[in-house]
Amino acid sequence: MKIDDLIRTYCPEGVKRVRLEEVCKTNMGEFVRKDKQNPNGKYPVYNGGSTNTGYYDEYNTAANKVIISARGAAGFVNYINVPFWAGNSCHVISVLDKDDLLEKYLYYILKNQEQDLINHQQKGGGVPAVSKKQIDSLLIPLPPLPIQQTIVSYLDKLTSLTAELEAELEAELELQKKRYDFYRNRLLSFAPDSATQFDARLNSTTPVKWVKLGEIAEIIRGGNFQKKDFVESGYPCIHYGQIYTHYGTSATETITYVGEDVFCKSKKAQPNDIVMAVTSENIEDVCKCVAWIGKEPIAVSGHTAIIHHQQNAKYLSYYFHTAMFAEQKKKLVHGTKVIEVTPKALEEILIPLPPLSEQERIVGILDKYETLVHNTQEGIPALIAAVKQKYEYYRERMLTF
Numbered sequence: 001m002k003i004d005d006l007i008r009t010y011c012p013e014g015v016k017r018v019r020l021e022e023v024c025k026t027n028m029g030e031f032v033r034k035d036k037q038n039p040n041g042k043y044p045v046y047n048g049g050s051t052n053t054g055y056y057d058e059y060n061t062a063a064n065k066v067i068i069s070a071r072g073a074a075g076f077v078n079y080i081n082v083p084f085w086a087g088n089s090c091h092v093i094s095v096l097d098k099d100d101l102l103e104k105y106l107y108y109i110l111k112n113q114e115q116d117l118i119n120h121q122q123k124g125g126g127v128p129a130v131s132k133k134q135i136d137s138l139l140i141p142l143p144p145l146p147i148q149q150t151i152v153s154y155l156d157k158l159t160s161l162t163a164e165l166e167a168e169l170e171a172e173l174e175l176q177k178k179r180y181d182f183y184r185n186r187l188l189s190f191a192p193d194s195a196t197q198f199d200a201r202l203n204s205t206t207p208v209k210w211v212k213l214g215e216i217a218e219i220i221r222g223g224n225f226q227k228k229d230f231v232e233s234g235y236p237c238i239h240y241g242q243i244y245t246h247y248g249t250s251a252t253e254t255i256t257y258v259g260e261d262v263f264c265k266s267k268k269a270q271p272n273d274i275v276m277a278v279t280s281e282n283i284e285d286v287c288k289c290v291a292w293i294g295k296e297p298i299a300v301s302g303h304t305a306i307i308h309h310q311q312n313a314k315y316l317s318y319y320f321h322t323a324m325f326a327e328q329k330k331k332l333v334h335g336t337k338v339i340e341v342t343p344k345a346l347e348e349i350l351i352p353l354p355p356l357s358e359q360e361r362i363v364g365i366l367d368k369y370e371t372l373v374h375n376t377q378e379g380i381p382a383l384i385a386a387v388k389q390k391y392e393y394y395r396e397r398m399l400t401f
Contacts, residue, residue: 003150003398010144015401021136023101025094028070028132029086030060046080047087048072059083066093066107068117068135074128075117079107091135105148108155109140112399141401151398162391166384173380180373185322187362190352208354214347217309221343222275222300224266230256235263237299243277243288249317249370250291258299266299267306274307274316275300278341286339287329287346291317305343315359318366319351 007015020026032047032054041055048071063083069076071089086092093110095101117135121128143151190208213219227239236254238247246255258266269275269292280286291313292298300306309316319325332345354362 003147003154006147006150007143007401010147015141015143015147017139018142019136020093020138020140023096023140023142024106025096026132026135027092027094029088029090029092032085032087043084044080044082045085045087046078046090048074048089050076050078052084053087056085059085061086061092064103066103066110067091068093068110068130070131071127071129074121074130075114077107077110077114077117079104091130091132093135099145101142102145102148102152104152104156106140108152108395109399110138112396113138113140141399143401154398155395158391158394162387165387169380169384169387173376176373176376180369181323183369184318184366185324187365188319188322188352189324190354208352210350211353212347213307213349213351216311216351216353217307217347219343219346220267220306220308221302222267222269222304222306223302225258225262225299225301229258229262231259233257234259235299236294236296237263237266237301238269238275238290238292238304239301240277240279240303243275243290243304244280244285247290248374249321250293250314252294254294254298263299266301268297269300269306270297270308271295272309272313274309274313274320276305276307276320276346277303278305278343278346279303280339281337283330283333283339284326286333287320287325287341289317289320305341305346307346311353312356312359312363314363314367316351318363325349 029047032045036056036058037045037054038057039055041057043056043059044052045054045056046067047053048069050069050073061080061084063081065080065084065086067078067080067086068091069078069089070091093106095103095106117130120134121130122134190210222240225237225239227241230237234257237256237258238251238254239256242255271292271294273292274289275292275298276287276289277285278287280288289307293313307316328349329341332341332348333339334341
């Protein structure tokens with residue numbers, strides 16, 4: 001039987017609405033102690049975030065409860081289907097009469113009101129918060145149990161299907177990234193003990209020299225401007241942090257600018273130079289780089305190396321993103337909390353150097369594949385967002401009486 005038919009049968013005068021405090025009890029959890037956290041513990045700990053913050057060997061709340069974050073991700077609604085430890089930044093909503101209200105139905109109703117809770121956060125002490133009073137005053141529709149059961153059944157199936165689709169899309173995105181990494185590594189793999197590489201696709205042999213980076217490039221440190229020096233318009237610049245967060249293999253335009261005085265004092269990358277971030281918090285990210293192929297010099301911040309050379313800039317940049325380069329850089333890093341590779345150390349990096357025509361051919365292949373991956377990286381997240389939006393649309397429609 002459809003929801004509308006059930007409502008006509010059980011609620012001919014419409015679905016009644018009640019304040020949450022009439023049908024539920026809202027309690028705050030208990031303090032979370034660091035000395036009780038156990039990464040191998042059985043019971044998840046939920047506090048003010050949207051996910052669990054660790055594990056305990058004991059629990060203070062039974063399974064199948066609705067919780068609402070009181071601080072941090074204040075207003076976030078979650079349903080926990082295992083015993084757990086509720087922290088003191090977490091409201092636990094307990095149903096008073098299970099013959100009158102299903103816990104899972106309550107979750108879907110409150111999830112539907114989540115954005116309103118987030119939009120009406122209180123700012124006690126500057127920290128966003130949702131109070132017990134706000135939660136208790138929420139109005140919820142309370143149809144008879146058969147209607148709640150039908151709604152929960154529908155939404156459980158829809159939730160499961162949506163999660164499966166999102167997982168498949170995310171797996172496809174990850175697969176595309178791995179394929180790209182594989183082909184890039186394969187295309188730039190040259191035997192170090194051989195002067196040539198046989199290319200089966202072209203049925204030809206490509207001469208390859210192995211050289212130290214210092215033999216073909218001049219490497220200097222960047223420096224002399226900070227984020228506070230950014231202006232709305234002026235002279236183009238790249239800050240080392242942007243190499244991690246914004247730039248890919250190459251760039252023709254910058255996203256930030258500095259004034260003339262700062263630009264004149266700063267180290268500069270010329271067109272065709274490589275700008276490499278040589279400071280990071282981890283070994284994996286250090287030495288991420290971008291080939292500057294714009295038409296004018298740019299200012300470059302500190303914590304970088306500027307690599308000036310006469311090779312194909314994108315070829316070098318692609319190589320600096322391979323597993324082969326990653327293995328070499330691991331031997332050059334120093335530091336613990338802050339990882340660094342010095343420009344002097346970079347001179348020892350071995351580079352496979354085919355003729356410029358072969359470098360251009362390899363770049364042409366990788367450019368096409370990178371464009372494909374980029375389109376996938378933009379398209380799949382947009383598709384996931386659309387799936388979530390459609391799910392929320394149907395959930396809201398089903399819960400609108």
